[in-house]
Amino acid sequence: MLTFVGLGLWDEKDVSFRGYEAVKNADKVYVEFYTSMLMANVEKLSEFFNREIKILERKDLEEESWKIIDEASKLNVVILTPGDPMVATTHSALRLEAERKGIKTKIVHGASIVSAVCGLTGLHNYRFGKSATVSYPYKNVISKTPIDTVEKNWEIDAHTLLYLDLHPKPMSVNEALEILLKLKNVENAFAVGLARVGSDNPVVKCNKIGKLISEDFGPPLHVLVVLAKTLHFMEFECLKEFADAPDDLKELVR
Amino acid sequence: MLTFVGLGLWDEKDVSFRGYEAVKNADKVYVEFYTSMLMANVEKLSEFFNREIKILERKDLEEESWKIIDEASKLNVVILTPGDPMVATTHSALRLEAERKGIKTKIVHGASIVSAVCGLTGLHNYRFGKSATVSYPYKNVISKTPIDTVEKNWEIDAHTLLYLDLHPKPMSVNEALEILLKLKNVENAFAVGLARVGSDNPVVKCNKIGKLISEDFGPPLHVLVVLAKTLHFMEFECLKEFADAPDDLKELVR
Numbered sequence: 488m489l490t491f492v493g494l495g496l497w498d499e500k501d502v503s504f505r506g507y508e509a510v511k512n513a514d515k516v517y518v519e520f521y522t523s524m525l526m527a528n529v530e531k532l533s534e535f536f537n538r539e540i541k542i543l544e545r546k547d548l549e550e551e552s553w554k555i556i557d558e559a560s561k562l563n564v565v566i567l568t569p570g571d572p573m574v575a576t577t578h579s580a581l582r583l584e585a586e587r588k589g590i591k592t593k594i595v596h597g598a599s600i601v602s603a604v605c606g607l608t609g610l611h612n613y614r615f616g617k618s619a620t621v622s623y624p625y626k627n628v629i630s631k632t633p634i635d636t637v638e639k640n641w642e643i644d645a646h647t648l649l650y651l652d653l654h655p656k657p658m659s660v661n662e663a664l665e666i667l668l669k670l671k672n673v674e675n676a677f678a679v680g681l682a683r684v685g686s687d688n689p690v691v692k693c694n695k696i697g698k699l700i701s702e703d704f705g706p707p708l709h710v711l712v713v714l715a716k717t718l719h720f721m722e723f724e725c726l727k728e729f730a731d732a733p734d735d736l737k738e739l740v741r
Numbered sequence: 742m743l744t745f746v747g748l749g750l751w752d753e754k755d756v757s758f759r760g761y762e763a764v765k766n767a768d769k770v771y772v773e774f775y776t777s778m779l780m781a782n783v784e785k786l787s788e789f790f791n792r793e794i795k796i797l798e799r800k801d802l803e804e805e806s807w808k809i810i811d812e813a814s815k816l817n818v819v820i821l822t823p824g825d826p827m828v829a830t831t832h833s834a835l836r837l838e839a840e841r842k843g844i845k846t847k848i849v850h851g852a853s854i855v856s857a858v859c860g861l862t863g864l865h866n867y868r869f870g871k872s873a874t875v876s877y878p879y880k881n882v883i884s885k886t887p888i889d890t891v892e893k894n895w896e897i898d899a900h901t902l903l904y905l906d907l908h909p910k911p912m913s914v915n916e917a918l919e920i921l922l923k924l925k926n927v928e929n930a931f932a933v934g935l936a937r938v939g940s941d942n943p944v945v946k947c948n949k950i951g952k953l954i955s956e957d958f959g960p961p962l963h964v965l966v967v968l969a970k971t972l973h974f975m976e977f978e979c980l981k982e983f984a985d986a987p988d989d990l991k992e993l994v995r
Contacts, residue, residue, distance in 0.1 A: 493852065495757055495852075496850055497759075499758075500758040501757045501758070501759055501850075502757060503749055503754065503755045503756060503757050503758075504753075504756060504758075505751075507758070508754070571856040571859075571860060572860055573859055573860025573861075573863075576975060579860075579863040579979050580975065582863070582983075583863065583979055583982055583983075586982045586983065594857075596749065596750055596857045597852055598749075598757070598825060598850035598852055598853070599825075599852070599853065599855070599856035601855050601856045601866060602824070602825035602855045602856060603825065603848075603850045605825075605827055606745070606825065606826055606832070606833075606848045606850065607827075609837065611830060612872065613871055613872045613873055613874075613890075616871055616897065617869065617870055617899050618869075619867055620867075636867075640897070642896065642897060643870065643871065643893040643894070643897055684850075685850055687847070721833065725833050725836075725837055728837055728840045729836075729837075
């Protein structure tokens with residue numbers, strides 16, 4: 488059997504009791520930090536669960552995934568992942584491979600950035616459109632996907648959640664905004680930058696992109712929301728209180 | 742201080758260690774089942790946390806919210822909520838009220854249906870558009886919001902997550918599809934019905950709406966995804982394996 492256990496957003500304490508039980512009952516336990524990151528490293532996790540835990544690298548999850556599949560055909564294998572498992576497509580591919588070979592799979596869900604941004608910003612969950620990732624330029628070419636997604640979402644008056652590239656190092660809100668501005672003049676659009684979601688002291692700041700770019704968000708991880716062209720008045724009130732939004736954000740309220 | 746603790750998706754075991762700690766350190770503990778539901782009732786939760794826990798009704802969260810706010814100005818108050826807190830706007834309103842009175846608030850995130858559907862279906866998180874709720878007819882009028890949302894999402898080729906009404910009783914996928922069909926002839930659109938997400942044996946079925954409507958999903962809670970007009974081939978492969986999708990779903994692959 489192959490069980491994916493979500494570790495949630497911050498450190499080892501964000502795993503659920505159900506997830507803890509799955510780890511206790513496993514024959515083999517792995518963790519992957521490739522698709523996202525946590526404040527807990529493998530040593531801290533091993534201590535918390537009181538078990539040997541091995542790190543899976545990208546190749547273990549992709550080209551050499553047959554090794555884990557083979558193991559899961561004989562043993563109870565648990566793969567720990569930051570956030571909620573399977574939001575990353577790498578996990579779905581692995582689960583697919585296992586199920587096709589007749590190996591039972593299970594998911595123990597964890598807290599995910601996808602829902603956490605709603606709580607921290609006060610933005611309404613049902614008003615988020617498609618999401619996208621802001622990637623570092625590759626061979627000097629910047630992917631247009633994030634700005635295309637924002638514009639598509641604007642067409643249907645939706646907010647856009649933008650994940651920030653993790654490799655080679657976690658991208659800051661400031662770097663992400665710089666990349667967006669190179670793609671399109673969106674200085675006057677409003678956005679919300681979030682840092683260290685899931686910790687005791689997350690930072691949440693809202694402003695026009697042209698101003699937000701000079702804010703200091705502190706250490707990673709960061710994530711970004713580009714607002715829809717209109718806001719519900721409760722969203723505005725929350726952003727003012729929770730994200731120090733300027734008064735001119737009020738123009739968006741419909 | 743007012744702390745919102747997410748209980749996750751299924752029962753008492755879905756709370757995180759961080760959430761458990763918050764409950765242990767609280768002076769007063771409440772739970773609300775108005776915005777969603779769990780398999781654990783208040784007795785089970787009280788036993789699990791070994792604490793007295795009181796249920797908050799709708800009026801306690803809305804008209805009479807000042808009572809909780811007043812208490813949180815003097816004591817450490819925890820409100821337990823199914824899923825991830827604050828995805829429901831009722832919670833944001835309460836948090837706003839507290840912060841405005843200078844009361845510190847905190848969120849301990851929990852697993853949410855918003856991300857869990859991705860894992861169970863294999864659908865890509867970044868391809869979901871706006872979400873909506875399918876409500877029971879009110880005074881014989883059916884709200885058009887769900888079908889409007891689906892159509893807007895179709896314009897940008899996005900999937901639609903549809904929450905199902907909980908009051909007076911949890912709506913089934915079948916009832917929800919019947920309502921959608923009354924609003925528009927979408928028999929030939931593909932959808933995925935999910936039941937008991939977060940449990941050890943969730944049910945996930947994909948088919949054309951006209952066929953999905955006669956499937957049996959068993960006991961609540963149910964949730965529904967109406968697919969975009971196109972699918973990534975990995976989404977198709979996953980739906981075939983995880984949701985017993987028919988071969989003609991392949992027509993959607995681009």
